[in-house]
Amino acid sequence: MPQLSSGGGDDLGANDEMISFKDEGEQEEKIQENAFTERDLADLKSSLVNESEINQSPNAAAVRRAHQGEQRDFQEKHREHLDGVSKHQDGGMYKTPAYPGYPFLMLPDPYLPNSSVSPSSNKVSVVQQSHGMHPLSSLLPYSNEHFSPSPPHLPTDMSQKTGVHRHQSQDLSGYYSLPPGGVGQITSPMGWQSQPVYPGLSPCGFRQPYSSNLPGSSSYSRFPHSLMLGPSGMHPTGIPHPAIVPHTGKQEHDQYDRGMYVKQQVEVKREKEPKKPVIKKPLNAFMLYMKEMRAKVIAECTLKESAAINQILGRRWHALTREEQAKYYELARKERQLHMQLYPTWSARDNYGKKKRRKREKLQDSNTDNSL
DNA sequence: ACACCTTTGAAGTCG
DNA sequence: CGACTTCAAAGGTGT
Incomplete structure (x- = not known):
């Protein structure tokens, strides 16, 4: 599990199984398409293999349905894809310009192991603009300069645990014009408004039947x-x-x-x-990924149960390349930074006990029982 | 009405 | 310091 926050030692660049996909250009595009299909097939396989274990869960039916839906969908897609690949020259299912409206990923990725990442290598299938605006749009205002000071593969300021101070206005001011007084007039080039920044986008050739699901307000900057x-x-x-x-x-x-x-x-x-x-x-990398991909999975699998969807997303998350994951880790890191900047006194502890109150009470009960 | 499910990761707590 | 717990999103489901 790649942990960017684990001190920068993570050799994101040391890509093992994915290294063979490093070819550039059209070739890579094709290969990535194949990779995607193979990944999905792998998912499909694993879903079949895991079915028994899934059956044990209370959500087995839903999950099974999910897998069946996914399976069916993947099979169809795979069939289409095979056709598409044979026809493919100007883009098949995942056309290169599928993400024209996703500026963030169109930015260079200097924090990635291979900063030579070509625009085509940014064709992370996961990053599609299915919303009116990208959920991570809060990060769009980040300028490239912010990334530059970091080492090519990992930012040096990843040590939130060890060294990140709550006040990083200096850092942030690099991409947010902060007034001396603090976080004031942060002006986002994109604005936080969910303007139809990418009007009519239908990236990846995926249908987008979720207009009701994706209201204009869906993607304001989180922070x-x-x-x-x-x-x-x-x-x-x-x-x-x-x-x-x-x-x-x-x-x-x-x-x-x-x-x-x-x-x-x-x-x-x-x-x-x-x-x-x-x-x-603040959302972690996987949460950001989920938020981004949920609609897609729902579309593919005609699923609604979040538990089943999350299982699929969990598998897909593992199927992502390190580079693909790294983008989300970086986004998450920035979210945390921004969160820290905006709420210097906030602590995760503040929200403790607001959800799992029952569990805590249960624990307390057992404690009191023990003490008696 | 609200907890649960389900996922990963960050952060908090505790021994 | 490691193990464990809680919360973050999401929406159907169960109590």
């Missing part, structure tokens, strides 16, 4: 300026902060993904006294 937020976590501009959930007793996971504007405005009216907003944890 805009908290300091500018109003009492309800609302940015003065009217843009809510994705990491801040108005405390409504129960945390709304989808607060920022589904009509949160309206929702929050209604709540603002309803709630007269400002309640303490809940600042959520």
Whole structure:
């Protein structure tokens, strides 16, 4: 498991099984397509192999359905793909320009092992613009300069655990023009608004039947300026902060993904006294990947159960190359940095006990039992 | 209404 | 320092 945060020693460049895909150009494109198909087939195989173990879970039926759906889908896709490959010259299922609207990945990847990564090598199938705007759009404002100081393969400031200080305005100001006073007027070139930055995009040739699923508000920057937020976590501009959930007793996971504007405005009216907003944890690499890929998996597998989807995504995550994963690790790292910058006093501890209260109570019960 | 499921990774806690 | 726990997203499902 590649851990970029593990001190930079991770030899992301030391690609073992994927090294054979390093060819450039069209050849690589074809090969990557094949790789994708093979990966999916591997997934398919593993799903078949793992079926017995999956059956043991309560979600077995759902998962089985998921796998069957995936299997069916993959088989069809594979068939199509084979046809496509034979016809392929100007792009098959995964055309090169499939990600024209994903600026972040269009950026050079100096933090990747092979900074020579060509645009085509960025054709991470996972990174498609299925949303109105990329969920990680908060990171779009990051400039290349931010990446540059880091070693080609790993940033030196990866040591959040060891050395990252909460205040890194110096660091951040490199790509966020921070006022002396702190995180102020961070202006994003993309804006946080989910403008149809990539209008009509249908990358990867994937159908996008999720318009209802992907409202315009789905991808605001996760961490805009908290300091500018109003009492309800609302940015003065009217843009809510994705990491801040108005405390409504129960945390709304989808607060920022589904009509949160309206929702929050209604709540603002309803709630007269400002309640303490809940600042959520920054998403890790896998969470970012899941967020990105969920819709795709749903489309492919006609699944809805998140548990099953997450299983698939977990397998696909492992099937990713290190380079592909590295992008998400880097995004996650930046999310954490930004989170730290925006909420210097926040700690993950703050949200402890808000979800698994029962477990804790259970533990406490057992403790008290022991003490008795 | 709310916990659970399911995944990985980060961060917190504890011994 | 290692092992363990909790939370982050998501939405169907079960109580």
